[in-house]
Amino acid sequence: MHDWNWKTIIEPFKIKCVEPLGFTDRPERECVLRDAGFNLFNVPADKILIDLLTDSGTSAMSGEQWGGIMRGDESYAGARSFYAFERAVRELTGLREVIPVHQGRAAERILFSILGGPGKTVIANTHFDTTRANVEVSGAEAVDLPAAGALRFDKPGPFKGDIDTAALEAKIREKGRENVPLVVMTVTNNSLGGQPVSMRNLRETAEICRFHKIPLFLDCARFAENAYFIKLREPGYAGRSVREIAREMFSYVDGCMMSAKKDAFVNIGGFFAVNDKALARRAREILIIGEGFSTYGGLAGRDLEAMAIGLGEILEEEYLQYRIRSIEYLGEGLRRHGVPIVEPPGGHGVYVDAKRFLDHIAPERYPGQALVCELYLTGGIRSCEIGSLMFGRRGKDGAFEPAPMELVRLAVPRRVYTQSHIDFVVEVFGDIASRAKSLKGMRLLEASEVLSHFTARLAPEA
């Protein structure tokens, strides 16, 4: 259906199985939020009306995938489902050594425990938070080199997920190539607005890496959304199928790691794929200690079956057209109410720029988290702060170091919500926008060292 010219966005699926939403009233939400320490990660899901916390593991599987769940082969070693999964990953990526893991961060932990370590520097367009944590836990340093303009949230651009190739070249020379074990391209660039990486940038990065003999990996949680953006926006790709575009993306890299909880529609799963046999052998040794045997990697056979099917379904162009357009529609709705967003809307969600929206709240008072709490109180909507609560730090002298951005991510689960749910979210934003200046900041009461946003407790300012 490449001739779809109607204005109405229709979901390219119909609904066979439904779940109730969590309706609450305002006094109940106030109580729930206080008990949760004003951290939405602590709120029970049945107290949430629309859950935009994450698109990770929250998508709806298809009838085909549920059928695959029944057909899954639960043999301990060499299950039929493993070979179906291995075939799907090989066909998509062209990479030979395929290692299943229970989710993306398990692949990261294995990879960086081999390639990381003190004195090493891993470079990325932008590390996702668990990726950064796994690099740093190994003792290595994680350096982000987003392209110029990526942090200019108000200025749209077609490929704001790109890496700054000149800065990459300079950083490799500064650190010495022997100290840079890996360059990672995150597609799409999750932490900076779900923005895509262009094929051209990927190709140039691959040339730089090849020249310095540094392996290039894709963190490919949202490879299909990225490929679809290339089809829409990059000259020369309009006539190519998304599958061909995805194959070309993978053709430039030496390996990839994927959280299949994103673009494979599954509720749990991931993988790691490379051509380097020696690296794969070491990874399998670590896998067996912590995750499981190399043909299941901490998953059930049925999970492997569902992943294999999901990796095919995600490349259906009617789905991707709807997906990208529906997110864009959410962005248009917020813009209409004067809510500043990261422009343009990303592939898996819209990111509200709380620094501009709530410019009367200083970064050390967590404007993003203030908006997250207000969205819940007003509409029962759960969202996620990507700002100083997630990335802010205390310097050596105890001084607060804010994150470079104060964003609130509205991540949309795949195939779960309908367009009327999206309209409701827009309506709630309209209400909040009309009284934005009366919102108050937050105080941080307690937080852990690593990935503190999962455990932090806060309180509203008096």
Ligand SMILES: *Cc1c(COP(=O)(O)O)cnc(C)c1O
């Ligand atoms: C989700 C995600 C990860 C981590 O994957 P999990 O499955 O949550 O462990 C890594 N990188 C990116 C870009 C992600 O979006």
